[in-house]
Amino acid sequence: MIRWLTGLGLAVLASSAEAQNCRLALALALDISVSVDAKEDALQRQGLASALIAPEVRKAFFSSPLPVALTVYEWSGRDAQYIVLPWRLIETEADLLVAATQVSESQRSDRGSATAMGYALAFGASLMEQAPQCLFQTIDLSGDGSNNDGYGPQIAYRHFPFDRITVNGLVINAADFEGELFLIPFFENNVLHGPNAFLEIAQGFEDFERAMRRKLERELTSLQVGALGRKAE
DSSP, X not given: XXXXXXXXXXXXXXXXXXXXXXXXXXXXXXXXXXXXXHHHHHHHHHHHHHHHTSHHHHHHHTSSSSOEEEEEEEEOSTTOEEEEEEEEEEOSHHHHHHHHHHXXXXXXXXXXXXXXXXXXXXXXHHHHTTSOOEEEEEEEEEESSOOOSSSOHHHHHHHSOOTTEEEEEEEESOSOTTOOOOHHHHIIIIIOBSTTOOEEEESSGGGHHHHHHHHHHHHHHOEEHHHHHHHTO
16 A cells, blocks of 8 residues: 655655755746747746645645755757756745746747657756755656657657656646547656656646646655655665
8 A cells, every 4th residue: 555645754754764955856847839829828837836826835845844946947849948947945935936936927938849748858857967956856747739849758768867757747738629638648658757657637728727736736745655765775
């Protein structure tokens, strides 16, 4: 049976696992491909900013004495990955507010090109190499389409350092124009990576904030006891 650990208990196990600077390095990847128009980009950007300071997410950020390291980046084509928020250690509510404000005030760095998921994930892996030393590493890939440029996620997982990284997904507009839910199985079979990786679904960009709140709360409060134990070995 899988057991989960939150709050002070995490700090106890973390100390026995030679506690690092933080419990989780979390990289949030926002889709700015050509299928995302200006209105949708704003909904995604402002939705993330609002989700970060939602009461349940604030509570989750500070559910343990060990802080969270946070970064945000945009992605689309092969050479279109841009950092929105450099790595920031979220130790106080003021830190979280600054991070949310920086996301809210950010401007789209690219008008949008193709959907190069493999490149987006490879960029995320390189960011993790620059992250503070944390017990866990997670990349969140948000997207409204499947890979159509360059190598796909599975190639990235084979050729870049993903051994310690969990990749969760947030699907936007799960149905295509004919109503077929093609993106859900695509993300499940190609994007999700690592133990207990999961998928969240936003029913359109207007629903992005709700889905992001739900996903962040789950990621920030659910850590597997067994995984912590392996860190201590």
